[in-house]
Amino acid sequence: METTLTSTETRVETLRKCEFLQGLKDSILRDLAARAEILHVNCGEKIVTRGEDGSTMYFIISGGARVHHGEVVLASIGSGDVFGEMAVLDSEKRSASVTTDSDTLLLSIERDMFYESLSTDPDSFKAVIHGVLQRGRGIIREVKTRSTKLMAYEKEMEIGRRIQAGFLPDSLPVIENWELASSFVAAREVAGDFYDVFKLNNLPHLAIVIGDVCDKGVGAALFMTLFRSLIRASSLYSNMCSGLVDSQTASASITADEVLKNSLLTTNRYIATTHAGSSMFASVFFGLLDTESGDLHYINAGHEPPIIFRQNGETELLDITGGVIGLFPPAQYAVEAASLKKGDLIFAYTDGVNEAKNLNGEQFGESRIMKTKDLQDSSADNFLSDILEAVHEFRGEAEQSDDITMLALKYLAQTSTA
Amino acid sequence: MATLNFMVGQEQGNVSVTVLRVEGDIDAATHKSLQDKAAEVIEAGSTHILLDLGGVNYMGSAGFRAIHAISNMLNDGDTPGTMKSTHLKLLNPTDAVARVIKTLGFDVYLDVYQDRAEAINSF
Numbered sequence: 001m002e003t004t005l006t007s008t009e010t011r012v013e014t015l016r017k018c019e020f021l022q023g024l025k026d027s028i029l030r031d032l033a034a035r036a037e038i039l040h041v042n043c044g045e046k047i048v049t050r051g052e053d054g055s056t057m058y059f060i061i062s063g064g065a066r067v068h069h070g071e072v073v074l075a076s077i078g079s080g081d082v083f084g085e086m087a088v089l090d091s092e093k094r095s096a097s098v099t100t101d102s103d104t105l106l107l108s109i110e111r112d113m114f115y116e117s118l119s120t121d122p123d124s125f126k127a128v129i130h131g132v133l134q135r136g137r138g139i140i141r142e143v144k145t146r147s148t149k150l151m152a153y154e155k156e157m158e159i160g161r162r163i164q165a166g167f168l169p170d171s172l173p174v175i176e177n178w179e180l181a182s183s184f185v186a187a188r189e190v191a192g193d194f195y196d197v198f199k200l201n202n203l204p205h206l207a208i209v210i211g212d213v214c215d216k217g218v219g220a221a222l223f224m225t226l227f228r229s230l231i232r233a234s235s236l237y238s239n240m241c242s243g244l245v246d247s248q249t250a251s252a253s254i255t256a257d258e259v260l261k262n263s264l265l266t267t268n269r270y271i272a273t274t275h276a277g278s279s280m281f282a283s284v285f286f287g288l289l290d291t292e293s294g295d296l297h298y299i300n301a302g303h304e305p306p307i308i309f310r311q312n313g314e315t316e317l318l319d320i321t322g323g324v325i326g327l328f329p330p331a332q333y334a335v336e337a338a339s340l341k342k343g344d345l346i347f348a349y350t351d352g353v354n355e356a357k358n359l360n361g362e363q364f365g366e367s368r369i370m371k372t373k374d375l376q377d378s379s380a381d382n383f384l385s386d387i388l389e390a391v392h393e394f395r396g397e398a399e400q401s402d403d404i405t406m407l408a409l410k411y412l413a414q415t416s417t418a
Numbered sequence: 419m420a421t422l423n424f425m426v427g428q429e430q431g432n433v434s435v436t437v438l439r440v441e442g443d444i445d446a447a448t449h450k451s452l453q454d455k456a457a458e459v460i461e462a463g464s465t466h467i468l469l470d471l472g473g474v475n476y477m478g479s480a481g482f483r484a485i486h487a488i489s490n491m492l493n494d495g496d497t498p499g500t501m502k503s504t505h506l507k508l509l510n511p512t513d514a515v516a517r518v519i520k521t522l523g524f525d526v527y528l529d530v531y532q533d534r535a536e537a538i539n540s541f
């Protein structure tokens with residue numbers, strides 16, 4: 001900072017522009033102007049630091065600065081604006097930092113000097129108090145306007161959230177000899193998890209889909225609706241139009257493989273070409289379960305491996321068979337198979353489960369999921385409740401930072417009598 | 419604010435390869451600077467980039483989106499007959515980043531090398 005000479009008239013005019021000094025007599029303004037110091041501050045210099053004591057207020061003659069908390073800019077100020085006055089008037093710590101955005105010319109006045117000037121005229125105190133109150137009322141009005149806008153925005157977000165939730169199934173199909181359960185706990189911030197369970201037309205297969213669109217926010221939510229709809233439509237479409245529906249000779253496994261591949265290849269190619277510029281992708285597990293035999297055919301496109309908990313206590317991971325979908329048009333996906341026996345349970349989830357963090361920053365992890373199992377007694381519903389409870393307990397006071405989405409399908413050991 | 423540091427080198431293999439070394443965490447706050455840096459070297463004439471991730475301890479989904487955007491900038495469309503990018507490859511990811519690459523199956527789309535010379539000669 002450099003001290004510079006500037007005419008008294010410029011000084012007086014600068015002070016006169018300040019809202020809370022506008023009621024002062026000309027003689028007081030001239031006295032303040034004469035006592036004030038002129039500073040030339042280079043671009044990028046921090047003049048006021050948040051949290052520090054301060055006894056000086058500054059009036060901008062020319063140039064500009066930003067009022068900020070760290071990287072968050074609260075306001076941009078320029079010629080005629082004042083800063084640092086709050087700490088001068090109430091003797092509290094500086095409430096924000098101020099850094100110049102260009103070479104700036106300032107008028108600075110010390111607290112003692114300010115009160116000394118005012119002390120020559122009792123009415124000037126009234127004028128300053130009036131000015132400060134006017135300024136306070138202005139701030140309250142601004143806060144009210146902003147909070148009204150914020151409430152409207154939050155209402156819109158809530159509507160968006162409800163529309164997004166409408167893309168998840170209302171209820172799960174009822175399948176003889178199987179128990180199906182799902183759980184979706186949305187994070188405060190909108191995210192892009194999705195799941196779907198539906199029967200294919202005229203095929204003995206149940207489609208099981210769980211996915212997670214990258215990133216968070218409205219963009220992820222919009223793409224979630226796109227991924228989910230394309231997968232459902234393309235799997236039903238391929239089933240209806242491939243000709244395999246009417247083919248009595250086609251084996252179920254070939255049909256399932258073709259439905260899986262056709263659906264994910266179509267979805268991937270559509271998003272990777274139509275929305276190439278957005279670079280949005282999703283990890284997806286898509287399985288087709290023959291509920292008669294327990295045979296499961298699946299593609300795991302970059303998703304957390306679902307786990308089969310066997311009745312005998314063994315576990316099996318359904319590892320990835322391809323990369324995430326939505327990015328590279330030529331992507332290919334392999335189909336793998338697994339077999340569920342009576343008493344087995346398959347658990348699919350999104351990273352809101354294994355990456356749930358506690359206050360120490362530790363993650364829940366796959367190993368804790370493995371430890372949570374209690375197959376002999378658990379229904380599919382109870383299984384998910386147990387995992388959710390374990391995640392909540394582990395997380396403690398830490399905020400839920402991502403959607404938690406889980407699916408469990410249990411092949412009942414006892415044939416149901418329904 | 420967290421920032422990324424870059425080091426750019428040029429190596430001659432079968433083709434001229436730009437080695438772009440990144441240091442820092444690639445997340446929502448920093449991925450744009452990686453994309454911008456890549457755009458800058460591509461603008462300057464680079465056609466093949468080896469992205470050295472040896473100095474990256476964390477890469478979130480924003481980082482993978484940036485890598486996809488760089489791949490798009492380099493390829494200008496599909497390379498017929500191949501699923502993997504022939505213009506963008508990855509070098510020496512740290513364990514944490516390698517784990518995410520594996521989970522998302524990104525190694526299906528991009529070659530990942532541990533050895534710099536081998537990586538350069540693979541283009």
